Amino acid sequence: MSENLQVRCPETEDEWQQYYHLRWSELRQPWGEPEGSERDERDNATEHCAIISENKVIGVGRMQMNDHEEAQIRYMAVASEHHGRGLGRRIVEYLEARAREQGAVRVILDARQNAVGFYLILGYNVVADSYLLFGEIQHYLMQRDLY
Numbered sequence: 001m002s003e004n005l006q007v008r009c010p011e012t013e014d015e016w017q018q019y020y021h022l023r024w025s026e027l028r029q030p031w032g033e034p035e036g037s038e039r040d041e042r043d044n045a046t047e048h049c050a051i052i053s054e055n056k057v058i059g060v061g062r063m064q065m066n067d068h069e070e071a072q073i074r075y076m077a078v079a080s081e082h083h084g085r086g087l088g089r090r091i092v093e094y095l096e097a098r099a100r101e102q103g104a105v106r107v108i109l110d111a112r113q114n115a116v117g118f119y120l121i122l123g124y125n126v127v128a129d130s131y132l133l134f135g136e137i138q139h140y141l142m143q144r145d146l147y
Contacts, residue, residue, distance in 0.1 A: 006052040018057035026077035047098040059087040063095035071099035073109040110139040
């Protein structure tokens, strides 16, 4: 892993393009969803996190405030060739720090079935079954108290 690894909000137009492209290619493209499906109406009013190595975005995540106490992490993705290197943990830690700064006392997220174990390690608990994405990807509502 490069020594110049950065964990921060995207800043340049190129970083933003890479950010959204990674969201699409990891979270939507495998199910035949078109580019653009990785965006939503809250993207302009949320906290974004990108992990950047040698000018390449290799991990992404987003945090939105649902109310004054609850934050929600969404659109978590790490480029498949970088899995298992602790990048997802760094994204979650970054977004949880932003949530604390905004007064959140808990964070929720909807985890894909294959990511539940990852979030359990980070201190999240399964609250309930959530939804079935694209008719095949089971999600689970998970929560972690920040204090």
